[in-house]
Amino acid sequence: MTDTPGTRAVLLMNLGSPSSTAVRDVKTYLHEFLMDERVIDYPYLFRKLLVDGIIVPFRAPRSAEAYRRIWWDEGSPLIVITKRLVAELSGRVDVPVQWCMRYGSPRPDEAMDALLHANPHLREVLLIPLYPHYAMSSYETAVVYAQHWHRKKRYPFQLSILRPFYDDAGYIEVLSTHIQQFLKPDHHLLFSYHGVPERHIRKSDITSQHCLQRTDCCDVASPAHAYCYRHQVIRTTRLVAERLQLKTEQYELSFQSRLGKEPWLRPYTAQRLEELPAEGRKKLQVVCPAFVSDCLETLEEIEQEGKKIFMEHGGESFQMIPCLNTIPAWIALLQEWIHQFVSGDRTMIWNELQNTKAG
Structure with missing residues (x-):
């Protein structure tokens, strides 16, 4: 059965950004971000004391300066890229697209x-x-937040969800081809993913007995893998490395953006950037596949601060490979997923968030 026009639509959802580089706006953004119970999953009162009493007052001025270093004339890079992505998609698909x-x-x-x-x-x-x-x-927090507003306002339409696409063949092909355009054979390749606390991995384990319970947990089949960030980034890295025919000594993965002193996923990107030159890997390229749009964590943390760390410790060459942003192949892949949705193919779609344990 063919839908009548206007019965289906698409909503792209990204992380977010301060509205400006002013400290007050960065404080507002950091408060909302860090008070999210899925980001800092401590009891509310302790979380509020930690965020408003310690983290935000000290971090906001430094974060504001970091944003100023990467801010574009049009505004926040993440916002600008997302707008451009929607504009490109809107001209290619037959359904309305918002962000x-x-x-x-x-x-x-x-x-x-x-x-x-x-x-x-x-x-x-x-x-x-x-x-x-x-x-x-x-x-998870993005989906739960969208579902919250969908229920609260009692919209008459169904809200369906594109599942994580970390191992989708089309995504792996697009990401691999994109990286390949930048690859230099005499450079080491570092896959740097956004870090998360180890407790998040354990909390998301729907079996309660697999993730981080054994050294090879990410290689042993388990239902937990559907919601395991560590397994999924390892899987993405391996699939891309296979597609690019990289030898094991030519690449590695690490985790950036650690906050606090508790154990986060290892190895830490900042530490590896210090160590690599001493290991003889003085020429480095870094790609950040946890992000599809360049943002503070890529443009400032990696391209600026990461390069500084690497070069100060003996590095000779450093390049950050940009995110997919609005490259034609990424837009075409999104277009294909939307076409599947419109045609009734539910392969990539969840009707509800499947994991209820972590929340």
Whole structure:
């Protein structure tokens, strides 16, 4: 059965950004971000004391300066790239496309309001979280937040969800081909993923007895892998390395953006950037597949600060490979997923968030 026009739509969801580089706006953004119970999953009162009493007051001025170093004339790189992505997609698909953010503006309900206002017969919206991997603090919190607004405002349309695409053949092909354009044979390749606390991995384990319970947990088949960030980033790395025919000594993976002193996923990117030159790997390329859009964590943490660390410890050459951003192949892949959705193919779609344990 063919849908009548205006019954389906798409909503892209990204992380978010401060509205400006002013300290007050960065404070507002950091408060919303860090008070998310899926980012800092401590009891509310302790989390509030930690965030508002310690982290935000000290971190906001430094973060504001970091944002100023990567801010574009048009605004936040993440916001600008997301807008461009939607504009490109809107010209290629036959359904309306909107965008929203997990933190900051626009909220999911604001985007849903706009979709429904323009399409009063809307029956289903496909939410596309722009995160390849499942993590409490990224994919899960984005979906839960969108579902919260969907329920609260009692929208008449169904909200469906694009599943994590970390091992999707099309995504691996697009990512691999993109990386291949930049590869230098005499450079070491570091896959740097956003880090998460080890407790998040354990909390997301639906079996309660697999993740981080054995050294080879990511290699032993388990239902937990559907929600295990560590397994999924390892899987992405291996698939890309196979596609690029990389030898094991030519690449490695690490985790960046550690916050606090408790154990996070290892190895730590900052530590590896210090160590690699002494190991003879003085020429380095870094790619950040946890992100599809360049943002503070790639443009400042890796391209600027990461390069500084590496070069100060004896490095000779450093290059960050940009995210997929708005390259034609990435847009074409999103277009294909949307086409599948419109045609009734549910292969890539969840009707509900499957993992209820972590929340």
